[in-house]
Amino acid sequence: MRTSITQLQKQASAGEKLAMLTCYDASFAVLCEAAGTDILLIGDSLGMVIQGRETTHAVTLAETEYHVACVARGCSKPFILADMPFGSFQESKEQAFRNAARLIAAGAQMVKLEGGAHMVETTRFLVDRGVPVCSHIGLTPQSVYTFGGFKVQGRGEEAAARLVAEAKLLDEAGSGMILMEAVPSDVAARVTAAVKAPTIGIGAGLDVSGQVLVLYDILDLYPGKKARFVKNFMAGATSVQGAIEAYVKAVKAKTFPGPEHQFPAEAPK
Ligand SMILES: Nc1nc(=O)c2c([nH]1)NC[C@@H]1CN(c3ccc(C(=O)N[C@@H](CCC(=O)O)C(=O)O)cc3)CN21
Ligand SMILES: CC(C)C(=O)C(=O)O
Numbered sequence: 431m432r433t434s435i436t437q438l439q440k441q442a443s444a445g446e447k448l449a450m451l452t453c454y455d456a457s458f459a460v461l462c463e464a465a466g467t468d469i470l471l472i473g474d475s476l477g478m479v480i481q482g483r484e485t486t487h488a489v490t491l492a493e494t495e496y497h498v499a500c501v502a503r504g505c506s507k508p509f510i511l512a513d514m515p516f517g518s519f520q521e522s523k524e525q526a527f528r529n530a531a532r533l534i535a536a537g538a539q540m541v542k543l544e545g546g547a548h549m550v551e552t553t554r555f556l557v558d559r560g561v562p563v564c565s566h567i568g569l570t571p572q573s574v575y576t577f578g579g580f581k582v583q584g585r586g587e588e589a590a591a592r593l594v595a596e597a598k599l600l601d602e603a604g605s606g607m608i609l610m611e612a613v614p615s616d617v618a619a620r621v622t623a624a625v626k627a628p629t630i631g632i633g634a635g636l637d638v639s640g641q642v643l644v645l646y647d648i649l650d651l652y653p654g655k656k657a658r659f660v661k662n663f664m665a666g667a668t669s670v671q672g673a674i675e676a677y678v679k680a681v682k683a684k685t686f687p688g689p690e691h692q693f694p695a696e697a698p699k
């Protein structure tokens with residue numbers, strides 16, 4: 431039986447950190463499962479790490495369905511979360527439901543939507559109709575062109591308070607998981623304290639319910655520029671499974687992320 435969202439929520443409220451990794455195919459799913467990874471995310475980062483694009487925008491729903499099915503066939507225990515690709519959910523709540531249903535049918539147990547306040551209505555619509563939702567706030571890579579780059583979000587009191595307020599609205603709308611990317615650690619801690627849903631961080635410090643990284647980053651397979659929050663777990667490992675195990679262990683032991691992988695409250699001068 432696959433891990434359920436209820437089991438993950440229990441683990442989180444008992445204080446056990448959740449270990450999430452992106453995964454795009456069956457062979458890596460086998461290794462991630464054996465290493466004890468709790469959640470596998472079929473991320474739209476596949477547009478960058480699999481397809482070699484500069485952003486995540488061109489990933490299609492059909493491609494995401496394909497990778498979800500590949501991952502689901504490769505493992506039986508990890509919780510399966512799928513990104514809704516750019517353009518597949520922003521137009522209307524009806525469009526979001528129609529496309530989310532396809533990812534659920536492909537094997538996902540929950541879909542992830544980038545966006546804060548403007549995704550509240552869609553979140554409620556999906557959850558009411560049986561589609562569990564993970565909210566992705568802070569640095570949302572599908573908005574890279576409106577942000578003007580992959581930049582830290584939630585810096586300064588006004589932006590921090592906005593992020594906390596958005597998270598509360600999504601939580602109240604029924605979001606089952608809240609993922610925060612590239613936000614100062616103290617802001618992520620405030621969000622975690624303000625919501626019922628487990629929180630997952632990437633570049634969000636230690637005061638969250640769990641961590642996520644891109645699999646190809648922890649295995650040092652991605653040739654592009656590395657974000658501050660990335661750690662190479664192949665260093666010191668003797669196998670790929672060993673590296674994934676080291677990541678899961680470090681998340682559970684709260685030794686990852688270290689201070690060097692976090693964003694301080696104010697930009698360094
Ligand atoms: N391989 C890979 N890893 C990822 O983590 C990732 C992807 N691809 N593709 C989709 C997005 C893009 N991501 C990124 C990419 C770069 C930065 C980055 O370089 N950030 C700067 C922050 C600059 C600032 O201070 O504002 C950094 O220094 O980390 C962050 C997130 C995260 N996601
Ligand atoms: C980096 C994570 C959070 C993601 O959304 C992805 O891999 O697409």
Ligand SMILES: [Mg+2]
Pocket residue numbers: 473474475486513571
């Ligand atoms: Mg993504």
